[in-house]
Amino acid sequence: MAMGKGNSVSISKGGKTSSVANKKLKKMWRDRYMYLILIPVIAYYLIFCYAPMYGVTIAFKDYNMFKGVFGSEWVGLANFERIFSTSDFYMVLRNTLMLNLLQLLFSFPGPIILALLLNELRSVKFKRVVQTIVYLPHFLSWVVVATLLIPMLSPSTGVINHLITRLGGESIYFMSDPGWWIFIYVAAGVWKSIGWGAIVYLAALAGVDPSLYEAAIIDGANKWQQCIHITIPSIIPTIMVLLILNVGQIMSIGFDQPFLLGNSSVTEVSEVISTYVYRLGLESADISRSTAIGLFQSLVNFVILLITNTVSKKLTGSGIY
Numbered sequence: 001m002a003m004g005k006g007n008s009v010s011i012s013k014g015g016k017t018s019s020v021a022n023k024k025l026k027k028m029w030r031d032r033y034m035y036l037i038l039i040p041v042i043a044y045y046l047i048f049c050y051a052p053m054y055g056v057t058i059a060f061k062d063y064n065m066f067k068g069v070f071g072s073e074w075v076g077l078a079n080f081e082r083i084f085s086t087s088d089f090y091m092v093l094r095n096t097l098m099l100n101l102l103q104l105l106f107s108f109p110g111p112i113i114l115a116l117l118l119n120e121l122r123s124v125k126f127k128r129v130v131q132t133i134v135y136l137p138h139f140l141s142w143v144v145v146a147t148l149l150i151p152m153l154s155p156s157t158g159v160i161n162h163l164i165t166r167l168g169g170e171s172i173y174f175m176s177d178p179g180w181w182i183f184i185y186v187a188a189g190v191w192k193s194i195g196w197g198a199i200v201y202l203a204a205l206a207g208v209d210p211s212l213y214e215a216a217i218i219d220g221a222n223k224w225q226q227c228i229h230i231t232i233p234s235i236i237p238t239i240m241v242l243l244i245l246n247v248g249q250i251m252s253i254g255f256d257q258p259f260l261l262g263n264s265s266v267t268e269v270s271e272v273i274s275t276y277v278y279r280l281g282l283e284s285a286d287i288s289r290s291t292a293i294g295l296f297q298s299l300v301n302f303v304i305l306l307i308t309n310t311v312s313k314k315l316t317g318s319g320i321y
Contacts, residue, residue, distance in 0.1 A: 059292035079292040089293070092276040095269055099258070100250050102186045108246055110190050111197030112239065116227060118198065119205045134195030142192075142256035149188060149261070150175060176265040185261055185270075204238040205231065240318040248305030251297045273297055 028035065054069065059079055061072040083089050114134065121127040137145075152159050153174040161171040174180045212230045221229070255274040262270030273293060281290030313319040 056291065056295055058288055059295045061288060063288045063291075065287070075288075079288045080296070083289060083292055083296070088271075088276070091268065092271050092273050096251060096253050096272040098269075099182070099185060099272060100253055102182070103189050104246055104250070106186055107190050107193055107197070108243065110194040112201055112235075114194055115198040115201035115205060116231065118202060119231070120223070131195070134198070136195070137192045138196035140192070142254075142260050145188060145192065146260035149184070153184065175261070175263060178266050178269045181261070181266045182269055185257065188261070189257065200238060200242065201235060204235040208234040236316060237318040240312050240316050241320055244305065244308045244312055244320050247308045248301055250304055251300045 058069060058072070060074060060076055061069070062075045062078075063069070063072045118127055118130065121130070151157065153161070155161050155171040155173050158174075160174070165171060172180065174184055208231065212234075213226055216226050216230055251273070253272045253274050255278065258270050258272045259275050259278070262275065277290045277293050280286050280293070309319045309321065
């Protein structure tokens with residue numbers, strides 16, 4: 001009797017498993033065209049993101065381009081020891097963190113504020129015009145921005161200094177003074193990204209239930225109170241996800257902006273990890289150390305991302321996973 005019951009239980013479990021598998025296969029076959037659309041995306045990540053990861057081993061080798069990745073001598077953590085023993089690395093690490101924190105402090109709230117202001121506009125035509133104007137800088141490359149910005153700030157021929165001298169002031173060497181350079185770097189970043197970043201928040205604001213505002217108006221809430229108690233809480237999940245992603249990139253910084261705006265007079269603040277890796281890897285041909293710095297950068301970003309996501313889920317209940 002016991003054996004019979006055991007057999008029946010195992011058969012029923014086996015039958016249930018096979019039926020679930022059949023349902024999944026039928027569902028996959030039904031959605032086969034959707035899966036076909038995913039193939040190029042999966043192929044992209046496999047070919048360009050996962051396949052090259054074997055190159056990370058260069059960080060642990062004395063890389064020789066004639067011997068190749070697998071033929072080069074294994075040196076363990078020697079490249080990391082060389083990195084942490086040089087003062088230049090700590091300078092670029094400080095600059096990277098400083099510029100990213102300043103960008104986070106000013107660039108991150110900017111799109112939120114802009115989206116809240118645009119959301120309050122009642123004229124659809126005026127709103128579209130403003131949106132178009134603030135979106136345009138995103139489509140300009142940093143090459144174009146630097147080509148326009150540097151001549152404008154020239155101490156001898158620049159428009160800005162021309163106005164300053166006409167008003168009785170003295171010319172300012174904006175791009176040669178570390179303090180002014182940091183200000184210009186952050187301001188240019190905010191100007192270029194604020195409009196594009198606001199798109200996500202405008203989409204989130206479009207999903208807020210209008211009945212909440214109607215109830216608030218009935219209760220006598222003004223615009224400021226509606227913003228504080230309805231609008232902002234409604235987009236908190238979106239804000240937290242984007243904040244986590246931004247904080248998770250705190251050790252990374254784009255190459256174009258610091259490289260094109262920087263110069264030899266402000267190296268003490270403009271040299272960041274991306275430009276340092278470029279000079280180390282391509283100009284000095286020290287591929288091993290540049291790879292080691294890149295690996296260190298990625299690992300720190302990953303750890304910070306995990307910590308930030310955990311803290312966010314505990315405080316707000318929102319996270320990226």
